[in-house]
Amino acid sequence: MKKLSKLSCIVALLISVTLIAQETNPIIEGIVKEANENSQLERLAHEMLDVIGPRLVGTPQMKQANDWAVAQYGKWGISAKNEKWGEWRGWERGITHIDMVSPRIQSLSGMQLAWNPSTSKKGVTAEAIVLPTVKDSMAFKNWLPNVKGKFVMISMNQPTGRPDYNWEEFATEESFKKMKEDRDVLNEAWRENMRNTGYNSRSIIEALESAGAAGIVTCNWSKGFGVNKIFSARTKKIPTVDIELEDYGMLYRLASYGNKPELKIVAESKELGAVPTFNTIAEIKGTEKPEEYVVLSAHFDSWDGGTGATDNGTGTLVMMEAMRLLKKYYPNPKRTIIVGHWGSEEQGLNGSRAFVEDHPEIVKNIQAVFNQDNGTGRVVNLSGQGFLHSYDFLGRWLAAVPNDISKHIETSYPGAPGRGGSDYASFLAAGAPAFSLSSLSWSYWNYTWHTNRDTYDKIVFDDVRSNAILTAILTYMASEDEQSTPKDKIVLPVSKRTGEQMDWPTPRSPERKGMLEEKK
Known part of the structure; x- marks a missing residue:
């Protein structure tokens, strides 16, 4: 009986191993x-x-990446191609140097934004000023001539450069709460003052450029140590640079206290006209x-x-x-x-x-x-x-x-x-x-x-x-899969916001002439 039992176990094990092998x-x-x-x-x-x-759209690096991917797929024996789908404003980033030259000399951490108008190799040197507190759009209009020949700082000065998680770990509960309340007050005051100018954070840039500003300085802090969001410049002829929070805060304080900080900004770039844009497509x-x-x-x-x-x-x-x-x-x-x-x-x-x-x-x-x-x-x-x-x-x-x-x-x-x-x-x-x-x-x-x-x-x-x-x-x-994927869709619910039946998203056409009309 013991021998039979052992034999049964061996047979069961072999069957099990066979089944597992079949499933792999x-x-x-x-x-x-x-x-x-x-x-x-x-x-x-x-x-x-x-x-x-x-790989910013419209740059030589984007096209270089397209060609690199096609070549890489080719090395693997995979058919690949670049398929043109439109055109974009061609632009290439060059050297950026941002230096404070008064009241003392210090190189600052920052960069020009995408599609920034180029400075000369000598750059632009000018005083940096902050936006004033105004009661209405007329007061701002009266102040506006002051920007001529100046760099204008258009971002709010952050009250702290420490992320919230850092405060939460080390601050007292009372101190953390107070910081957030104070920051909320500052944010609302900044938004209210921007509304009083008659502009928003985007439209004010055109007004400043038209009034003769030498350049725009921003700080788009991303609420982390040393981190800023970097998007695109909205100026047509003058440079726009984003400066990291630590240096931006220093400049803001210097300007606010009347120390009249001066900056030298070199922000070289190249305009490349209309360039083709591609998707890289590979297939097996x-x-x-x-x-x-x-x-x-x-x-x-x-x-x-x-x-x-x-x-x-x-x-x-x-x-x-x-x-x-x-x-x-x-x-x-x-x-x-x-x-x-x-x-x-x-x-x-x-x-x-x-x-x-x-x-x-x-x-x-x-x-x-x-x-x-x-x-x-x-x-x-x-x-x-x-x-x-x-x-x-x-x-x-x-x-x-x-x-x-x-x-x-x-x-x-x-x-x-x-x-x-x-x-x-x-x-x-x-x-x-x-x-x-x-x-x-x-x-x-x-x-x-x-x-x-x-x-x-x-x-x-x-x-x-x-x-x-x-x-x-x-x-x-x-x-x-033996089956083709069924494409039956659920019936979407009624929107709580509008009270109407929600619709499925519908196709939207792409922008095929990116930033070209604007440049003209």
Whole structure:
């Protein structure tokens, strides 16, 4: 009996091992092994971020990145091309030096904003002044001649350069509360004074330039140590620079106390006229259903305060690495796999909207779109985006992902359609099942989103590697699925705000002549 029992155990074990072996998938195993043991992420990140740098639409660096991606895909045996979708105001950043030359000499931390009008190599030297407190627009109009030949500081002086989390850790409860109350009072007073001028924070720039200001100085603090948001200049002929909080506060105090600080600003740049803008598109052709598509999606462009590492260098890396893994272990997919590296997402999803508008034959046959665009963290959220049967197909695909990745992901089915924020929304508005692979924050909003600190060193490569594996497996599963993805949508509820039935988002046309009319 003991021998029989042992024999039964052995047979049961062999059956169990056989079943497990039958359940393992060599393609998925290969993807996971390759990603973990032969990752290309660090090299790709270095070449894209350190060598090419930021990828502002209309700059030579954006075109350099497009060409680099095409060449890289070619090395992997993947067909790729740059597809023109419009034109943009061409511009290239040059040298920026910001120095205080009186009442003492100090080099300041800051930079010119995107599309800034160039100074000469000698730069501009002038006194820095602050906006006055005025009772109404007439009082401001009477003051306005004072800006002639001066740098005008148009941002509020922050009462503290310490983030709230730092106060919360070290301050007394009473001190923290008082700081926030005082700051709220200052913010409201600043907004009220701006209203009294008759302008807002954008329109006042044109008024100051027209009145003869020598330049505009801002401080768009991002509520973190050493972090500023860096966007675009709104001046036509005079320089606009953003100065980091510590130096801006010093200048503001000097001006307020009557010490008359003087700045020398050199902000060189080049105007390049109208330049073509591109999406970089790569594909692995399907074998059984080549006219159906799985789309990998990430915007390629960035703002240029840093090097665009987490917005959206990491999303770009995820999609490139996922394509490499798929080409190596799934070279003959059932459906065609496309990756889109979109241009000018930052100015309104323009590249992806153009692709949707230009390729209805692809959009109508999309099996799924997987988009990644919100920082360096591991994916932690996946919504069905309002597709009625999303639980069924996304659930099937996600079940194939290793547990050490999928266990971190919260799902919401059927969810609700996203209306913007990133390129998946362009496809979603056209009725395609498009999904955002939403990731963990890693202090994204304050520290790296559109900031001067969005650089290579902020990337968490373990998380990006996890996201590449996730994307490759979801793409493989979506491609292999016997069923075409059902596109039935939920009925949206009545809006609490308007009391009317909510509608699904609809397609919007892209801006195809970016900043060119304005420049004329």
